[in-house]
Amino acid sequence: MNCTEFLSKLTDYFDGQIDPSLLAEVKAHLGTCHHCEVVVDTTRKTIDVYRGAAAYEFPQELADRLRAAVMERCRATGKLPDIKTK
Amino acid sequence: MALQTTTVAKDPQHPIDPAAGAVPQPEVSPDLMLVKQARAGDSGAFEQLVMQYERQIFRTALHITQNREDAEDITQDVFFKAFQKLNQFQGNSKFSTWLVRIAVNESLMRLRKRRSSKTVSIDQDVETDGGSIPRDFAEWRPNPEQNYSQAQLAEILRRTIAGLPPGFRTVFTLRDIENLSTEETAAALGLSVPAVKSRLLRARLQLRERLSRYFRRNEASE
Numbered sequence: 001m002n003c004t005e006f007l008s009k010l011t012d013y014f015d016g017q018i019d020p021s022l023l024a025e026v027k028a029h030l031g032t033c034h035h036c037e038v039v040v041d042t043t044r045k046t047i048d049v050y051r052g053a054a055a056y057e058f059p060q061e062l063a064d065r066l067r068a069a070v071m072e073r074c075r076a077t078g079k080l081p082d083i084k085t086k
Numbered sequence: 087m088a089l090q091t092t093t094v095a096k097d098p099q100h101p102i103d104p105a106a107g108a109v110p111q112p113e114v115s116p117d118l119m120l121v122k123q124a125r126a127g128d129s130g131a132f133e134q135l136v137m138q139y140e141r142q143i144f145r146t147a148l149h150i151t152q153n154r155e156d157a158e159d160i161t162q163d164v165f166f167k168a169f170q171k172l173n174q175f176q177g178n179s180k181f182s183t184w185l186v187r188i189a190v191n192e193s194l195m196r197l198r199k200r201r202s203s204k205t206v207s208i209d210q211d212v213e214t215d216g217g218s219i220p221r222d223f224a225e226w227r228p229n230p231e232q233n234y235s236q237a238q239l240a241e242i243l244r245r246t247i248a249g250l251p252p253g254f255r256t257v258f259t260l261r262d263i264e265n266l267s268t269e270e271t272a273a274a275l276g277l278s279v280p281a282v283k284s285r286l287l288r289a290r291l292q293l294r295e296r297l298s299r300y301f302r303r304n305e306a307s308e
Contacts (some may be wrong), residue, residue: 062158080127
């Protein structure tokens with residue numbers, strides 16, 4: 001397996017969906033190619049950092065305001081006779 | 087109408103073993119219960135659904151549009167449209183996936199309006215191979231994000247993802263930030279599974295390349 005072939009399997013490798021028959025080849029390539037090892041490590045870190053950090057805040061005040069506006073629009077349709085709110 | 091959904095045997099690679107025990111009965115998901123109550127006019131049930139998913143919808147819209155005002159408007163529009171179309175929700179997919187699909191469509195429409203004559207779609211800018219070949223092979227510092235304050239890191243992440251084409255940004259957002267499965271992402275975007283995988287690979291590699299300038303190990307100081 002060369003680097004191009006390895007890259008084509010990268011998404012399946014990260015997602016644990018790689019064909020078992022190819023897994024040994026992928027691991028063998030990783031064991032011998034430092035560049036691909038770095039790409040795997042840093043791509044995994046890329047995903048982790050986006051999952052772990054809030055790039056955008058969603059303050060409670062905004063949540064409350066948006067939800068109130070949504071519920072007001074919904075009630076205005078007359079399809080929500082029940083007026084209880086959270 | 088297929089109102090019931092099942093919480094088992096979702097993964098075709100792990101089918102239920104009939105020898106393992108009794109065949110599980112289909113379960114009505116909590117979301118579907120709330121949808122049914124909302125259809126019957128229970129505003130509390132619908133409000134509960136809004137509370138559960140408003141953060142996800144706002145974040146998805148903001149990642150795609152990169153505009154906070156648009157994301158606020160879209161979040162409202164998504165839940166209002168969902169309310170108007172509650173009878174069309176069949177329960178064949180997760181309620182959240184159904185909402186995300188509406189959010190993606192609304193977000194791309196906003197981008198189109200903002201760019202007026204330019205067409206913006208999930209396919210935009212994804213035909214080329216640009217950015218899909220790694221060029222930076224520098225190792226990163228251990229826990230590199232800890233070298234930045236929370237605000238600095240958020241700014242870096244926003245600036246980095248904003249540079250991706252909308253088609254890549256959307257797939258990365260749904261798959262890697264909102265944790266939708268590849269199949270759910272494909273369904274939400276109207277793309278094939280291979281198309282999602284291809285865009286996801288390129289999005290991940292381009293983000294990695296861009297983040298590397300902030301996170302790479304500084305050889306001179308170590």
